[in-house]
Each structure stands twice: as structure tokens, then as C-alpha cells.
Amino acid sequence: MTTVKQHIAAYEDWLREQCEVVEDDLDKKHQRMRRSAFDFLRASFFRWAATIEGICPSLLDAPKTRCVGDIHVENFGTWRDGQARLVWGINDFDEAASMPYVLDLVRLATSARLAPRLRIDSVDAEQALLEGYWQGLEQPRPLLLDEHEPWLKPLVSGGRNAAREFWKDIDGCAQTTPPAPVRKALIRALPKEARVFGFAKQSKGSGSLGRPRFIITAEWQGGRIVREAKAVVPSAWHWAHSRKSRPSRLLDLAFGEFRAADPSLTISAGFVLRRVAPDAHKVELDDVTGRQLGADLLAAMGRDLAAVHAAHKRRGRTILDDLSSREPGWLHAATDAAESALQRDFDVLRLAGVDGA
Template identity: 35%
Template sequence: MTVQTATAAYEKWLAARIPVVPEDLKLKHHELAGDPLRFLRGTYYLWLERVAVLAPDLLAGPQVPTVGDLHVENFGTWRDHRGVRRWGVNDFDELAWGPPTLDLLRLAVSAVLTPQVAISPKRICRVLLDAWSTAKPGRAVDLAGPGAKHLRALVPKPPSAARYYGKLREGAAADPSSLPAAVRKAVAVPDASWHRRQAGTGSLGHPRLVAVGHDLAREVKVVGPATADYVDVGLQPDDLLYGRILSTLRGPDPMRRIAGWQLRGLSPDVERIAIESLRPRAVELVLTSMAHAAADVHGAVPHHLREARRHVGTLPSDWLLEGTQRLTKDTTALYKQYAG
């Protein structure tokens, strides 16, 4: 089966379960041909299939809450319900019970595929595994805290509020009347104008609207089914995980799921740290923080993480590097096939 055929089959399955936006899927197809990292981000269904073929042993062992679709661009800043600015994993569309090895493998592959990363694949894997193995899970990083100096220095300067909200208003006008009443009520943006929004890669095609006020914006997106329901590799989607993880991390406020839609706030200071072109030491520090943030998710149920760490400790010492090399090579080959 070609990448195009596999993608068409997945999108047919998805369209049978949620309404999809054809023009957004067309944009997604274009973006998949952009570079290998973008391709990885947008083809989680292929990733699960290929891991089952190329690294099946990594799908075994004790399960923890896993991000699933984890990669270096799945981390960013937010404000929690107390106004504390935090940094950590910020996309939980594919949360499921699964082995933490899957998250570590995907994170490592994404780092290797990121252009102009200044450290070797071997070093990437060592940094991630060492940091994850020793991390003390808890809340997401408080950016004002003493241990976040390196992150504060790398967070980009946010755009002006006028520019940011003006950009959101450039989206095509949208009619919110099709939204469930509970979703419209939860948005609560005074004097809002409603617009369509195209964002992300893997979720392009899901209906996504944004309500923009004077200095406030809220996005709602159809959640859709978990990809683990389409590709059965032993992951266990669990609707209760979403709230549990957000509570554990002190996640973004507002961020919740209502009647099949996901609500989240948008603001100029929601930023991510890019690792491309950073100096080697800065790359290592950010990757260490990413591994800690993954452990925060995995450790939401502490005894599960302890069992999983014991299992990982029994694996061959080069398991992460070997798996990363195999999946990086495979992802690059699939990308080249797709991009032609």
C-alpha cells in the first residue's frame, strides 16, 4: 500500500465518524510534502503501523498515560487557572494508555528529523533516556521558577496583541450556529467575531472555529476518534485521561472537551521553543526538559510509571538509538515516496 493509498483509507475512516473540511485536507496533503518532520507530524496513523513492523518489542510492557502523537513541536507555553505561565506538552489529542517507549521513540525521531539540530542521533537518544529515567513527575514547568532559566531565555518574544488578534480575524467568516449550545456558552467571548481557522498538521481536516474579541480568543475543534481506534497496536484510549492529565499538569485554562468539541484559549504568549539552529548545549537542555515533560504525563499514575521504568531498564542498552535509526530511515523513505 502506498502512502497516498494509506492516507486516503484513513481519511475515509475519519470522514465516516466526523464531518471533515475538504479544503483543510487538501492543505494537509500539501504540507505533508513539505519536509520529513511535517510528514511525521501529519501521519500518526502510518507511524503506528510502521512501529508495529519495525520495532514491535517497543509496544510491549507496562502501560502509562501516553501522549501518542509526541514530537518536538508538541511543547509550548500556556497560562493555568491561576495565571501561572507554564511550559510542557500542550497537545493531548491522542492520549491513551500505552508503553512510554512509544513516546520516547517518536520524540527522538522527530528531533533527528528536525533541520539543523546540532547534536547526533546517539546523543539525542542518550539525553532523552537519561532525563526521562530520572525525572520526578509533577506539574508542568513554572517558567518563573529557578529551574526554568534556560527555557525563559529561549521562549520567543510574543507578537503584539493587535497583530495577533488581527491575524485570527483574517480567517474566513464562520457561523457558530452549528455548534452545540453548551459549546457556544462555554466560549464566552464578548462581542466576538467568528472565523474558520487552519492550524496544526495531524488535525487538519477537523472542523475548527475561533471566536475573536477585543483582547480575547477561544478556539473550538471537533475532537474526533483516537487514531489508536483505527490502528490497533495495543494502545487503550480512555476518555477519563484527558481531564486527569490536565489537572495533574495544571494545564491551559481554559482547556476542556464539551459535546465532542475541544475548547482552548488562544493568546499572543502561547509560544513554542524551536530546537533547530540552537547551540548544542541549548539543544540538550531543551530535550532534557521535553523528556521531563513527557515523564510528567507518564507519571500521572505514579505506580504505573515505576513499573514501566523497571521494564525499560531490562531492554537492551541501545534500544532507543536502534529504534530511532530504523524509524528515521523509514519515515524519510515514506516522505520521499509521498513527495515524489
């Protein structure tokens, strides 16, 4: 069996064939993978993609749909849709691919167990996730914070210093000159009247660390605006199963039938571009106190995931039929197996070091 360290090396060799890798960011990623099992999960979807079918073979008969792939409890955030409505949901589809729908549920449930700041019993977490997912299949829709989910707003406010911290992070990015096609794409993403201040490089995320990422800042109508460009590479699911490079399904999922998409999201020059701003936030898990709030949050995650899954060829009814046929406790058993395998991999890296040191 291929070891976790062998998969890291093989995947990163493949990644270097897909884009101009930022080697310093890969070093940061290696350090992050050794911090905790949750950080390891976030940074190693390639390992999950290569091993999960052997870990959970009984799930492979589930219907396939376009899945998120690298889904976890911190892969959710806010954005503004085409009517400036505040929307919350899955905000990263870098690893989107066709696979059995249940694998997204198992990965999300595994991340809920491992997230150090999300305090909820695993059985309660899985029940809430499945209940929300079921509701989302029956009535798929986006989660609009000012209409459907006002209870979420305090969790995504970012605190009173959020805007200050956002601009501090932007100002702290090192100035650089992106490749000409990326510069042109970032400029085209701005309003026509915007005046460009400059370009910078960014280092953020976990799974995407190593891919080049740039920002452009500009002045528009009295204030600053920012756009981000991150290199697009094929899903690690394809790397794990065929080693073939296939087109990204990122936009297919982000602009699915039951989504209220961010209109700034696009792909150009081999990079995914989007608006970044002080009002785009992830849930602050430190604020998720008590069982009920944790359950409500996981149910909301399940609803949004269902809306993504149901959009592909209108698979909602097919998935519902399969879900209702599964034995009670199937998600708990699969999550047990996935968590155990992931913990073993993490222990190997933590004790030996990613590079064998």
C-alpha cells in the same frame, strides 16, 4: 503490506465518519506531507500507529500507560494554569491512547532527528531525552517557567512582534457561523461579561488539518479575548488497531496528577475548547543554538513526557524498572528503524504525490 497512500485514503475515509471534514484543509495537509520528512511525521500519526509495532517489535513488551501518541518536538508550548503561572510542556493530546510507553520516546527522538532547525547529534539528543525522562519519572512535576525553568523563557517569548502577529492571524481568519452547539459552547467558555464580536474558522496545525476548527473573539475588560474550538475525534491508534471509536483521553492526560493544567481546556459539543492568546508560544527552534541548549531542551521534553506517563495508575516505578532493564543503545536502534521507515514513506509521497499524480 498496506502502502502509505492506501493508509492515507483509509484513514481519511474513517475521519469523514467521525466529523465534518474540511476538504480544503485535507488538500493542504497532503501538500504539507510532501514538504519534508519532518512535516510528514507531524501530519501522519495514523501511519505511525499502523506500522510502528512491525518496525520496532522488540519494544512491545514494555509496560503500557496513557501515552501522547502524536508527540514530536513542536508539540510543546506555554499556557497559564489556574493560578496564572506560566507553564511549558506538551500542549496537544489529540491522539492520546494506551500503548507501550517506549513508543512515545521513539517518536520524540525520531522527530528530533528530522527537525531541520534542531541541530544536535542524534546520540546526544537521545541521551538528553532519556536523562530528562528518567529525572521526570523520579520526580514528576510540571515545568513552571518562573520557578523551575527560567532558562526556557527566552525561547518561548515569541519575539517582540509576537503579539502583533497573533492578532494579525486572528484578524485574517474568515468569518463564519459555526454549528449552533459549537457557538453555544464557545460563548459559555467566555467570562459572563464578555461581549461577543464574532466567529471565524481557522486552518492550522498538521495532524489535525481536516478537522473543523473555529474561534470566537470578544471584548472583556478593555481588550480582546479569544477561545478556540477544534473537533475531537478518537485517536488514530484506535483506528489502526480496532477501527472502533473510543472516548478521547485528551483531558485525562492534560489534567494528570503531575500537570499544572490550563483551566480553560475542556470538551463540549464534540469539540475541545481552550484559550488562545499572544502569551502562548512554542519554542522557537531557530533560537536553539549549540549542543548544550539543544540537549537541555530535549531533557526538558523528556521530563514533561515522564510526568504524563507517570500519572496513569502511578506507573512511574514500573516504567523506571523497565527502563533500567533495557540494553544500552535500545533507543538509538529503534529510532534508526523508525526514521528509515518514515523516510521511505516520505520518498514515496514526494516522488509520486499523495494522490498518485
